[in-house]
Amino acid sequence: TSRVAAVSGGFVQVSAEGTTVLARTCEWADEIDINRAREAAERAKALLHQQLSEHEHDVADVKLKKAVNRIRIAGDK
Numbered sequence: 001t002s003r004v005a006a007v008s009g010g011f012v013q014v015s016a017e018g019t020t021v022l023a024r025t026c027e028w029a030d031e032i033d034i035n036r037a038r039e040a041a042e043r044a045k046a047l048l049h050q051q052l053s054e055h056e057h058d059v060a061d062v063k064l065k066k067a068v069n070r071i072r073i074a075g076d077k
Helices: 034-048 054-075
Strands: 005-014 018-028
Touching: 005 054, 018 054, 034 054
Parallel strands: none
Antiparallel strands: 005 018
């Protein structure tokens, strides 16, 4: 049996003994609220069209990438 998850921030180590996932966030595909993820993506896109400091731009970019990943993973379920 396999399960798909949206993971952000961290790493995965795969070896013959097993797989280790260390992540900041992890959501199973069947638990993602796709409408909420789409709303988050739209908010992040709107922020990116504003005048932002470099740090604020980087934060908005990370939020957009996380939302897009969640949408992609939720669509795979």
